[in-house]
Amino acid sequence: MSPPDADPRGGYEVRRGDHVVSDDPARLDPDAVHRLLLGTFWGEGMDADLLRRAMRGSHSFGLYRGEALVGYARVITDYARNAHLADVVVSDGERGKGLGKWLVECVLDHPALRDVRTWQLATTDAHELYRRFGFTETPPGQVMRRSLDHSPWMGVRASVEPPSADPASSASTSTGPPAEEMGGESACQMHRFYDLEES
Numbered sequence: 787m788s789p790p791d792a793d794p795r796g797g798y799e800v801r802r803g804d805h806v807v808s809d810d811p812a813r814l815d816p817d818a819v820h821r822l823l824l825g826t827f828w829g830e831g832m833d834a835d836l837l838r839r840a841m842r843g844s845h846s847f848g849l850y851r852g853e854a855l856v857g858y859a860r861v862i863t864d865y866a867r868n869a870h871l872a873d874v875v876v877s878d879g880e881r882g883k884g885l886g887k888w889l890v891e892c893v894l895d896h897p898a899l900r901d902v903r904t905w906q907l908a909t910t911d912a913h914e915l916y917r918r919f920g921f922t923e924t925p926p927g928q929v930m931r932r933s934l935d936h937s938p939w940m941g942v943r944a945s946v947e948p949p950s951a952d953p954a955s956s957a958s959t960s961t962g963p964p965a966e967e968m969g970g971e972s973a974c975q976m977h978r979f980y981d982l983e984e985s
């Protein structure tokens with residue numbers, strides 16, 4: 787499938803009972819997304835303007851019950867070879883009803899996204915949610931990251947900082963805090979290949 791000529795964002799809507807997944811940018815309130823993400827472990831203190839910029843460069847999906855935004859996911863992608871799934875969240879009161887699975891399913895099934903060859907995401911504890919969609923852990927040593935953020939939940943310190951001068955500190959710029967600081971879970975990168983040729 788060729789990359790789409792027109793902006794593929796918008797016009798996609800899937801209904802299930804009282805809930806709707808929509809990629810209509812006009813319907814999505816960035817402040818409501820911000821509120822949702824502030825409640826996640828990675829979004830604590832997230833800057834609203836930075837999120838707006840991120841959303842402008844992403845393909846966003848809102849999960850709605852009536853007019854209320856109760857879930858969100860976004861995809862950073864070239865619509866052909868690579869896509870990164872990020873900021874997947876379902877609001878507290880709506881969790882455990884299958885909505886997170888449905889939201890991810892709707893995202894992966896979007897006509898402009900379903901043929902993307904390789905998907906990646908990062909997770910600390912939701913591996914089983916994504917495994918059912920074909921995501922697997924990336925082999926150690928194959929994924930690198932450069933970040934201006936301190937992202938302790940990912941176990942990765944900003945790689946643009948100089949290494950610690952303290953030789954006693956085992957948390958170098960590449961390893962970050964120990965797993966206990968991340969809720970005892972190991973952060974990990976997962977990917978999903980359309981076929982093995984692309985790997």
Ligand SMILES: CC(C)(COP(=O)(O)OP(=O)(O)OC[C@H]1O[C@@H](n2cnc3c(N)ncnc32)[C@H](O)[C@@H]1OP(=O)(O)O)[C@@H](O)C(=O)NCCC(=O)NCCS
Binds near residue numbers: 875883886887908913
């Ligand atoms: C993760 C999240 C999006 C899942 O949405 P949900 O609507 O609660 O989940 P669902 O009801 O669709 O079920 C998710 C399935 O994945 C499993 N799962 C695995 N890890 C999970 C996790 N960390 N959180 C929730 N479910 C998880 C569940 O057990 C369930 O499996 P089952 O169908 O076999 O019972 C939601 O709980 C949430 O927003 N959590 C906080 C933010 C977060 O951690 N996002 C993931 C970032 S990688």
